[in-house]
Amino acid sequence: MLANVPVDLRRCQILGLVGTAFLAAGGETAGALPVRELLTPASPQAALGLVGAYFGVVLLIAAWLLLGRLVRGRGRRPGPRELMAVLVVWSLPLLLAPPLFSRDVYSYLAQGAMADAHMDVYAHGPALLGGPLADEVAPMWRDTGAPYGPVFLGVASALAKASRGELPAGLLGMRLVALLGVALMAAVLPRLARHSGADPAAALWLGALNPLVLLHLVAGAHNDAVMLGLLGLGLVAALGRWPVLGAVLVTLAALVKAPAALGLAAIVVLRVRAGDRPARAVLTAAVTATATTVAATAVTGTGYGWIGALNTPVSSGNWALTSLLGRATGALLERLGSDLAPLAVPVWHALGAVTALAVIGHIWLRLRPRPVYALGLSLAAVAALGPAVRPWYALWGLFLIAAAAPSASVRHRVAAVTGVLALATLPSGGPADVGQAVLALSGGVLALVVLVQAHQTAQAPAAGRTA
Numbered sequence: 156m157l158a159n160v161p162v163d164l165r166r167c168q169i170l171g172l173v174g175t176a177f178l179a180a181g182g183e184t185a186g187a188l189p190v191r192e193l194l195t196p197a198s199p200q201a202a203l204g205l206v207g208a209y210f211g212v213v214l215l216i217a218a219w220l221l222l223g224r225l226v227r228g229r230g231r232r233p234g235p236r237e238l239m240a241v242l243v244v245w246s247l248p249l250l251l252a253p254p255l256f257s258r259d260v261y262s263y264l265a266q267g268a269m270a271d272a273h274m275d276v277y278a279h280g281p282a283l284l285g286g287p288l289a290d291e292v293a294p295m296w297r298d299t300g301a302p303y304g305p306v307f308l309g310v311a312s313a314l315a316k317a318s319r320g321e322l323p324a325g326l327l328g329m330r331l332v333a334l335l336g337v338a339l340m341a342a343v344l345p346r347l348a349r350h351s352g353a354d355p356a357a358a359l360w361l362g363a364l365n366p367l368v369l370l371h372l373v374a375g376a377h378n379d380a381v382m383l384g385l386l387g388l389g390l391v392a393a394l395g396r397w398p399v400l401g402a403v404l405v406t407l408a409a410l411v412k413a414p415a416a417l418g419l420a421a422i423v424v425l426r427v428r429a430g431d432r433p434a435r436a437v438l439t440a441a442v443t444a445t446a447t448t449v450a451a452t453a454v455t456g457t458g459y460g461w462i463g464a465l466n467t468p469v470s471s472g473n474w475a476l477t478s479l480l481g482r483a484t485g486a487l488l489e490r491l492g493s494d495l496a497p498l499a500v501p502v503w504h505a506l507g508a509v510t511a512l513a514v515i516g517h518i519w520l521r522l523r524p525r526p527v528y529a530l531g532l533s534l535a536a537v538a539a540l541g542p543a544v545r546p547w548y549a550l551w552g553l554f555l556i557a558a559a560a561p562s563a564s565v566r567h568r569v570a571a572v573t574g575v576l577a578l579a580t581l582p583s584g585g586p587a588d589v590g591q592a593v594l595a596l597s598g599g600v601l602a603l604v605v606l607v608q609a610h611q612t613a614q615a616p617a618a619g620r621t622a
Contacts, residue, residue, distance in 0.1 A: 267311025
């Protein structure tokens with residue numbers, strides 16, 4: 156359908172803006188609302204909000220795909236500045252919207268309040284904090300320690316102090332932090348693309364205007380935005396012949412979320428390519444990372460409990476590949492009467508970790524001359540083979556793959572995955588029952604009907620002039 160739609164930048168901008176506006180409006184009744192504002196899913200307001208939210212998501216995806224056609228076109232193509240302006244416009248309706256697609260931002264605020272109160276966030280969950288803020292955390296995580304590093308907890312603690320426990324101020328603060336991360340991502344993508352021989356505009360389209368960025372980093376305020384922004388900035392610094400600064404920034408990214416530590420491998424490769432001896436490059440990166448970790452931990456005062464917290468348990472219903480295989484194997488063993496059934500999930504998780512290491516090793520052996528692309532594929536492997544998966548985890552690898560994709564076919568495949576994942580989560584962040592799935596589908600189908608009708612209406616005058 157989109158193949159024959161006339162495209163211009165303004166039309167894409169308006170269509171995406173309408174999409175995020177409907178998403179924000181639908182989120183007012185169907186989003187991840189504070190507990191005192193939650194509506195039952197069967198209520199008319201929540202049902203209408205869910206339809207409106209999915210209507211907006213499909214419009215946003217359509218706008219993004221049309222913009223991709225414009226970026227790949229043969230005529231005048233939008234440059235990075237124009238695309239950044241589109242990103243700002245699409246983001247505007249989401250700034251004051253409630254949290255969407257996840258309740259993680261409430262966990263961030265509760266963990267920040269705990270750190271501000273000098274509680275051990277790695278040994279205890281938000282239940283120890285108690286009070287209204289802990290009540291906002293999803294029940295399955297109230298007794299679970301924080302899996303985040305001291306850099307992010309330092310930011311969350313500062314926000315908790317500044318907002319004085321006021322939920323609206325805290326939510327806005329967390330969204331502004333996520334927006335800063337997205338801004339860093341958008342700023343570094345063109346530079347990374349030029350280094351990798353890719354089109355900067357195509358990199359921005361896939362890596363920053365991606366619906367997953369808007370849905371989960373902007374609307375969901377996930378701290379992955381900060382991790383990726385710092386990671387990208389560190390790679391740019393290393394490319395600019397500031398390897399120590401690059402290693403510091405990559406380490407800070409890893410002290411937000413641990414997967415970014417893989418970026419140190421890219422720093423080492425870049426230094427070896429610049430003429431450093433391998434042993435010296437590895438030693439410099441290791442010493443810099445260690446010093447940065449010690450300094451950041453001392454400043455935030457959170458201690459080193461985050462190392463043990465890397466084993467934070469995942470939800471029992473997680474749909475990661477290794478978790479699905481583990482549950483299926485466990486069910487089979489139970490039917491066979493085996494006592495090994497409880498070991499099925501841990502064994503599959505271990506196999507996933509070993510497979511990820513093997514895949515990463517293979518990637519770096521083959522793609523060492525292209526460290527940015529190799530790092531993107533490595534992070535994608537970690538996300539795909541890890542014990543837990545969420546739609547926004549795909550952004551770990553997608554961000555760098557967008558900057559260094561070797562061909563249009565790679566970008567097309569990544570875009571297809573994006574479209575599917577953008578529809579994979581309810582605005583409330585909770586599991587979908589049959590009724591909610593029908594409502595979400597209805598909203599998406601309604602958006603498609605509107606798009607088809609708009610296309611036919613736009614085609615009619617052109618056909619009349621031809622006749």
